[in-house]
Amino acid sequence: MANGSRQAAWEFFGAELKRRREEAGFTQVELGARVFVSGGYIGQFEQAIRKPQLDVAQRIDEVLQTDGFFERLWRKLIKDQRYTEYFAHAAELERLATEICEYAPMVIPGLLQTREYARAVFLASNPLATDEYLEELIKGRMDRTQLLKDATRPVYWAVLHESALRVPVGGPAVMAHQLDHIAALARERKVLLQVLPFAAGAHSEMGKMMKLMEFEDAPPTVYTEGVRSGSLLDEPAVVKRTQASYDRIRAAALSPEASLALIESAAEDHRRCASTT
Structure with a gap:
């Protein structure tokens, strides 16, 4: 499904949600209270600005008594998109975020990856994949990286x-x-980068990837990822604890200037290794 037709389908989801909500006599705030989100979220769903998670679509069906309509439509739209189901919502939220703060323990984050690096990551996870399938995955990732090139890009740290x-x-x-x-992105001041060096030793979130996203008119959200799974969390206490963990990691990291020097030194090490093989 092309991007335009996918967006049109989500707009249909929102229009149907608004129509059936009004037929049931609920305001956005009243429906939101019954499905455990804010009235503002319901408004964003109806405008196709934000996509509901599966459990929210299921609760909407229950409250509006729509016999699984919104769950079935949600599953169809998620199936047709470029990202895995567990990451799809995080990818949508990246485009809406005003600020993204990310900690990467082992792999360069997707928003910063080159095509060749992304291909190596995907091939490692899908060793028997066809070239066509790999290219589809790579295209999705490279499309995401355009976010940092936009004039309205979020602050990315x-x-x-x-x-x-x-x-x-x-x-x-x-x-x-x-x-x-x-290194070029950092020098062009498109991103803020720090490196947590080996010398920093143990820290509170060893091995745990985390992405914190802030928005203009919605609560902050945390995305974490495990083995072929991911979680979006917006419960305030959880977000607050995760932010505190990220702040501790950032405080233990090298300064942006020292981090850039280490990144460039590591690049030279790899280059020397490549020249001798």
């Missing part, structure tokens, strides 16, 4: 563990190019 700089994903030449790319 990433902390990379030094491990993410040292593991030669795709080989040393690919890794050198990847690190050159993120």
